[in-house]
Amino acid sequence: xxxxxxxxxxxxxxxxxxxxxxxxxxxxxxxxxxxxxxxxxxxxxxxxxxxxxxxxxxxxxxxxxxxxxxxxxxxxxxxxxxxxxxxxxxxxxxxxxxxxxxxxxxxxxxx
Amino acid sequence: xxxxxxxxxxxxxxxxxxxxxxxxxxxxxxxxxxxxxxxxxxxxxxxxxxxxxxxxxxxxxxxxxxxxxxxxxxxxxxxxxxxxxxxxxxxxxxxxxxxxxxxxxxxxxxxxxxxxxxx
Numbered sequence: 001x002x003x004x005x006x007x008x009x010x011x012x013x014x015x016x017x018x019x020x021x022x023x024x025x026x027x028x029x030x031x032x033x034x035x036x037x038x039x040x041x042x043x044x045x046x047x048x049x050x051x052x053x054x055x056x057x058x059x060x061x062x063x064x065x066x067x068x069x070x071x072x073x074x075x076x077x078x079x080x081x082x083x084x085x086x087x088x089x090x091x092x093x094x095x096x097x098x099x100x101x102x103x104x105x106x107x108x109x110x111x
Numbered sequence: 112x113x114x115x116x117x118x119x120x121x122x123x124x125x126x127x128x129x130x131x132x133x134x135x136x137x138x139x140x141x142x143x144x145x146x147x148x149x150x151x152x153x154x155x156x157x158x159x160x161x162x163x164x165x166x167x168x169x170x171x172x173x174x175x176x177x178x179x180x181x182x183x184x185x186x187x188x189x190x191x192x193x194x195x196x197x198x199x200x201x202x203x204x205x206x207x208x209x210x211x212x213x214x215x216x217x218x219x220x221x222x223x224x225x226x227x228x229x230x
Contacts (some may be wrong), residue, residue, distance in 0.1 A: 034216035036156075043206055043220035044156065055218065067146035087156055097170030100146065100158040100215070 002092045006103035012111040021074040021106045023088035027086050028068045032090055035064055035073045038105075039084045047086075073107075079097065083110050112139040115207050115221035122227045126132070128195040131224045133207030140188040143166040144210040146217055147181060147192045150201040155205075160191055197228040 003026040013019055013045045023033065031051040036044040045056040048064035051071055070079040075082055118132040124131040133145065147159040160171035169181045175194070187194045190207060205224045208217035 011118055034229070036217075038156075043223055044208075044217075045220070046216060046218050047214040049214075049218075089156075089216065098161065098215075099172065102156040102158065104147075104168070105155045 004103035021073040023071040025069045029090045115223040117224045118227040130193040136189045146208045151203040
């Protein structure tokens with residue numbers, strides 16, 4: 001089972017600042033990594049897939065990078081609506097049938 | 112537009128079963144897989160399993176093997192997740208989430224169904 005570790009657990013920033021979130025995999029996942037945003041009381045929303053591709057309708061201030069075991073989600077200039085929890089996610093091929101895992105999340109809060 | 116509409120909140124006693132539904136619309140139901148993901152209060156996201164609506168094949172996380180059953184009804188474009196032998200630790204919001212075939216990410220999510228297991 002591949003474990004995803006996100007850091008930091010909490011990021012305290014002000015609107016307009018740059019946010020850099022990390023996700024590290026316990027073994028290589030190539031570029032098969034996705035990022036989601038979740039606001040309180042809402043379902044997660046897909047932001048990034050294949051490490052760096054923005055999902056439909058996602059603003060350009062969100063960008064993803066990385067491959068192998070180290071990945072980064074960057075929000076270039078935080079808007080008030082960006083304060084939320086962010087999760088990374090990948091799929092393992094084992095056990096047979098697949099196994100999907102999420103990181104434990106990074107909360108981006110207003111400083 | 113693409114939508115996943117889930118059934119309403121449930122309160123169950125420990126030891127009981129719960130069945131949550133997820134009705135898809137706005138796309139071809141059998142062209143996408145469906146996941147179930149849960150989130151306990153204040154916690155992260157936990158994957159439970161996946162169903163292929165086309166043939167009905169399933170794959171469950173080992174943690175839930177023997178307690179979870181995922182089914183589908185193609186006539187109504189609805190998938191179901193039944194969890195048995197409920198315990199207090201199963202109290203959570205349960206989400207269905209669509210996955211494009213041959214991919215790994217979840218591009219559309221339902222709003223979630225709150226299940227409370229309490230005596």
